[in-house]
Amino acid sequence: MSFLEPTEEAHRSPTVAEVTELQIMGFVVPILNRDFDEIRQEVRGRIKEEKWQRRLVLIIVSTALLLDNMLYMVIVPIIPDYLRRIGAYKVKYSYQLTNDTVGSENGTEYFVSKLHKIKEYESEDTSLGYLFASKAIIQLLVNPFSGALIDRIGYEIPMIIGLVIMFSSTAIFALGQSYGILFFARSLQGLGSAFADTSGLAMIANRFTEEAERSKALGIALAFISFGSLVAPPFGGVLYEFCGKPVPFLLLSFVCLLDGFMVFMVIHPKTQRAETGERIKGPTVFRLLLDPYIAVCAGALVTANVSLAFLEPTISKWMTDTMPTVTEWQIGLVWLPPFLPHVLGVYVAVKLLKRYSQISWLLAAVGLGLEGISCFIVPFATTYTGLIIPLSILCFGISLVDTALLPLLGYLVDTRHASVYGSVYAIADISYSIAYAIGPVVAGTVVANLGFFSLNLIICLSNVLYAPALSFIRSVYSYKPFENDSDGDYKRDVSFNESEFYGSLENQHFDPKQPGHQYAYDQNRDINSNN
Template sequence: MVSIAITMKGQVTDFIQMLNDRINDPIAQRRLVLLIVSMALLLDNMLYMVIVPIIPMYLEDVLDWGSDDEAVVQAPFNATWNSTYNLTAPPKSDSSSDTDYAEGGGAVGILFASKAIVQLMVNPFTGALIDRIGYDIPLMIGLIIMFFSTIIFAFGETYAVLFFARSLQGLGSAFADTSGLAMIADRYREDAERTKALGIAQSFISFGCLVAPPFGGTLFEFAGKVVPFIFLATMCLVDGILLLFVMKPVRLERSLIPKEERPQGTPIYRLLMDPYILVAAGALAMSNISLAFLEPTIAMWMKGTMDATEWQIGFVWLPPFLPYIGGVVLTVYLAKTYPNYQWLVALVGLIIEGVCCFIIPFSSAFFVVLFPLMGLCLGVAFVDTAILPTLAYLVDVRHSSVYGSVYAIADISYSLAYALGPIMAGQIVQTIGFMWLNVAIMLSNLLYAPVLFFLRKIYEYKPFTDECDILVADPPPKDYSTYMQNGGLPNGKIKEVQNLNGENHLRVGKNSENTYIGNAEIDYFEPKDPETYSFYGPR
């Protein structure tokens, strides 16, 4: 028994040492950072969408908000996701669908939008705080706030408590989302790697939005309201613990740097005066307006125009996830191959979004409407994956390489779209109709797309690269010079001493992919006859 205990203790010690080595290894550490941030973004967006099938039905069943006199509180999300997953769909009214569209401006619509509204108001302050104290502490603050807001969601029983929990989640998201994206940009300094890492993080965001409604609806149906929120709260706790261990070496390194020597971030008001950053942030807002305004209204439109069934309404957003992932992968490839044309990728994405929005109202069958929605998500992936690394690049070349405030601006762009969508979409459709809503989105995207031509000039300047930011495993991105002095050996190949021919002083050559190509001369003397001369003594 004692020997078994000693063996187990040794195995545990070896495992802890292995984890410690991985955490202190720069390459492994930044991969762990990417995992932790992606997990935080996944949880944030799952919590954002998991209430869609739960809260409206809970308010209707438990708080008795389902009467005809109080129908105004039924949001379009209620009809969308409750009917999708066969939970308790609200009774179908004999009134016109316009009334159903307009319900998004009621209490449930405001409840859904409260997160984005709080996030919108808090982000300017969180960006400045992140620039001042670093990225890990604000991310931990965000995870802690998300944990408590999820617990409140689990046990809250009144509209006021649920509204407070939703608003508290917005506060946590302002810390977690902004610091998470900034941390990825800080860990991945090379443009192609940064684009890839941010693309992976965005895929987790999309997956969280996709999987949360069926996840929450199923658990709510079979296990009750508390279970899905407890699960998400537990995952927040696990992610926070991982963050504590992974970022410990970074905190130690930062503590050794005097405050006066640490890089100072550019204030957010100065970044907002940068026209390039404004153009990029506007592209993010435009690309997300389409989703923010279509998600609350497309379900009622499908019921009214094609008599869509419940499973069809739920399934309609599943296929677009695949082209979204494809768009991320393609943008990452294009960023590596054509790094100076990310603005063009975003421009094409806005055009695709606008065209697809125009096609949606003319799709009269369920199978047909899938294709413009897939194209819409493809365009969103193009814009988001191209613009987020571009914001970091703009800070590198035009400001200080501290990323809190610039990603606070990006989060403001997202929050602006999702704060207005749940509240205004139904009212707009009631006023001008679903088709004209899509026409307006199309015009906004197509009119904004040419503005992105303005970003093509940003690649005329290159950021300064500190040698401390380059990992040993990173290959040199460009050709480099080799200097050989006093009979140095090209390509590092060992030759016999007697084969050296007495070349003297400096010869400059270019190396590309470990191949010696060409030479130039600096104070270069002709080689002597190897039969009569040697550096290493007379022959």
């Protein structure tokens, strides 16, 4: 009997004889001509290959960062209108008397007085500011502890924890119908981000150990961060307008859940374990911040992201006041065109770092300079197109800074501490959180008291004045990883021009028992030397 005929076992896998019959008949169908168990085993084997593991890690982390930044920005066009609709604010009315000219006769103008009733929402700006900033504040407070936990238990489990928390917070956002519930959901998202973002960046640094590959992988992740921030407002606004508040949040929560399940495909059973079977103890966040090189990098990341964090909550109102012809949808899409220069900046930085690996500090300094110049130009823009140009330069500069410094943080812990990355990328996440925690509050206060131009001047000066400080880290590549010589002794290859070196190796402690996972300590060395 041919297995093409209907049988009661239609769903069973074809036998070897049936496959042979198909092949004789001329039917060579991929998958169907093979045993499903064989296919399943082949897929599992392929997934376990290091090359595919790294690709999966990059997909998972990029998706997590995309989701986090979409969740951060998707509420911008939704929550202000929704809170007004549900009566979250006390409403008060004020009256304004205006005189309108209705005509003139024999040189005499006739006026009509009109009394306008103005509806005001009490404490709306303050309430929205606290709601928007709560995520970054919680993330800032939790990051030191999440970084330590990641170093202790590995990267994958904290990633799953973060994605589950983000899923829960997004679902609460979809169903919440009061200011208190939405505030709780926003704060809960900060808790999830502290685990997901930090473990994601650390996971990339752990799996991509070669410097050029690490820069490329982190650059791709940064592109997804930018894309999430820029595409979220139009995504949320359109779905909110036509489908209601729950739909955009439910879609994002589903992707969170899917991404969490994918993490199980890349879990390492012996993540961060040395040959002794013991987990390497990494330095704490506070100890890493005492490293002047890491401190300078962290300060640069804060400074670079202050510009975006300060402009995002203030530029919409400034455009409304200075560009009367600009429509609401144009204001909502003002950050979308600069996405392309951001991706271009990532591409340029990755290519330059691959060829000239020691110019990270210079790329970051140039990026800060471009940010400062662009922020100074922004207040002078009088048209929508004229505004897009400095904003594009701004995003290009930010991408140079981030793409140059994030891989450098991984290199610093590889060569000066231990190759566990939770705490150092918690510092990077803290840097972003500081900028976005103070942005909605400080920027609004500065604009209200000093004006929009003064805000941009402050941003410009902070970026330009900080840029020279990056020359301090130009000697970081003088440090080389631990190497094991032929006699079994551990030594560090340090070759540099001392005249160009800003620090000194004196009083710096390099413990061979605390190297990274690729520099495992041979506990038998002492035994062999005694023998």
